[in-house]
Amino acid sequence: MISAELTVKGFDIPQETTSLADGAKEIEISAENLEVGSPAQFSQAAKALAVIKYAKKKLVGMLKPQRQEAHQVHSAICAYESELSAPLDHAEDLMKSKMIHWYTEQKKFEETAVDAGQVFVSVIPDAENIGWRENWKAEIVNESVIPQRFWSVDKKKLADFAKTNKGLVEVEGVEFTKGMTIINNS
Secondary structure, X not given: OOHHHOOOOOOOOOOHHHHHHHHHHHHHHHHHHOOOOOHHHHHHHHHHHHHHHHHHHHHHHHHHHHHHHHXXXXXXXXXXXXXXXXXXXXXXXXXXXXXXXXXXXXXXHHHHHHHOOXXXXXXXXXXXXXXXXXXXXXXXXXXXXXXXXXXOOOHHHHHHHHHHHOOOOOXXXXXXXXXXXXXOOO
């Protein structure tokens, strides 16, 4: 890809979104003021949900072309950036690898010399722009002997278990609670 292929475009926001935005504020105020304490009010709230869903779908639909175009531009810029940075990323990885190798070998040599009782002055330079951090990794070689404090609980599996058994089957150390979610099928 060459830089000439990238263009930045202004996005035209449809005028209709202004009236929809005003309508959205009115719907929000209406929702804040609507009480749900009776069957009639519950039905009124259900109708309001249908209006809310329709308005949101209409607003999102109006901006879809702009969102798609912005996504295409963003994707093209990211791809171009990755293409330009790839040699630099590779060069950085190479330099770090070579430096770590030399540093590690030099440290081993110096430790061997000190252990042998030699007076030794380190030749590893202090570079202002270089810092060191040890990275520890764990590889599981026998899962069955890992202490319990390192186990983790799968809350999704527990929730699925509760859903399957409607919370009737107890699990020691776990309390299942049921909540409700309203699905707006408008």
